[in-house]
Amino acid sequence: MAVPSPPSKPNRRQAARDARRAFARALDADARNAQEAALAAIALPHLGSARAVAGYHPMRDEISPLAILDALTPGQAAALPWFADRDSRMMFRAAPATEPGPWGVLQPPGDAEALAPDIVLVPLVLADRHGTRIGLGKGHYDRALAHLRAASDVKAIGVAWDMQISEDALPADPWDAPLDAIVTPSRWIDCR
Numbered sequence: 001m002a003v004p005s006p007p008s009k010p011n012r013r014q015a016a017r018d019a020r021r022a023f024a025r026a027l028d029a030d031a032r033n034a035q036e037a038a039l040a041a042i043a044l045p046h047l048g049s050a051r052a053v054a055g056y057h058p059m060r061d062e063i064s065p066l067a068i069l070d071a072l073t074p075g076q077a078a079a080l081p082w083f084a085d086r087d088s089r090m091m092f093r094a095a096p097a098t099e100p101g102p103w104g105v106l107q108p109p110g111d112a113e114a115l116a117p118d119i120v121l122v123p124l125v126l127a128d129r130h131g132t133r134i135g136l137g138k139g140h141y142d143r144a145l146a147h148l149r150a151a152s153d154v155k156a157i158g159v160a161w162d163m164q165i166s167e168d169a170l171p172a173d174p175w176d177a178p179l180d181a182i183v184t185p186s187r188w189i190d191c192r
């Protein structure tokens with residue numbers, strides 16, 4: 001009897017995006033704020049040694065990491081993704097995000113300080129507890145993390161609603177940059 005093949009990465013991405021949308025749109029503002037505050041409370045004790053922490057400006061259905069960035073200590077810099085154009089590699093510049101970027105996400109201005117983060121808070125569509133991640137499918141984080149890890153010991157921490165953690169292991173491609181840990185509103189998952 002034929003064994004059904006596992007769903008492809010694009011199929012899993014689309015299904016997980018649909019599920020994330022349904023989940024996020026059912027949250028009212030108070031519930032959402034409570035989840036994001038709980039996320040920050042769990043994440044912050046793990047960020048103490050970082051000099052620069054990169055986050056992201058959240059898109060509509062993503063959990064926001066901005067409460068984490070707002071609570072960094074005065075010696076720590078907050079960074080956000082920045083693109084010169086759609087074809088260029090993702091960089092990080094000092095927060096806040098003030099202008100639309102080429103991918104439809106707000107980003108810092110081009111004259112904000114360029115930063116090499118030692119911790120990157122990574123948005124995701126779906127991840128498993130081993131740190132395999134599915135993102136939006138452009139490879140922006142895979143490439144940026146490969147570049148940063150070639151130069152220094154950078155930690156990648158996935159940031160997610162609890163419902164974005166897959167119980168079964170996800171398929172990993174050779175270029176996938178694994179997450180070191182994942183933080184949700186209820187738990188910290190060490191992946192390595």
Ligand SMILES: Nc1nc2c(c(=O)[nH]1)N(C=O)[C@@H](CNc1ccc(C(=O)N[C@@H](CCC(=O)O)C(=O)O)cc1)CN2
Nearest residue numbers: 056057058059062081103104105123135136138140141
């Ligand atoms: N909040 C956030 N910022 C981020 C990312 C992310 O996943 N989330 N990125 C992760 O790499 C980078 C931007 N990469 C992107 C790659 C693809 C699309 C994209 O396909 N957008 C859809 C519309 C998305 C939507 O439904 O809102 C599109 O343009 O059709 C967007 C950003 C850096 N900044």
Ligand SMILES: Nc1ncnc2c1ncn2[C@@H]1O[C@H](COP(=O)(O)OP(=O)(O)OP(=O)(O)O)[C@@H](O)[C@H]1O
Nearest residue numbers: 133134135136137138139140141142143146173175
């Ligand atoms: N280090 C890399 N160098 C060159 N190309 C890469 C690298 N990492 C990923 N890519 C390319 O990026 C594309 C998308 O990869 P993938 O589907 O794994 O994205 P994703 O991890 O879901 O999304 P993202 O990282 O943007 O959030 C692939 O076609 C892959 O060839």
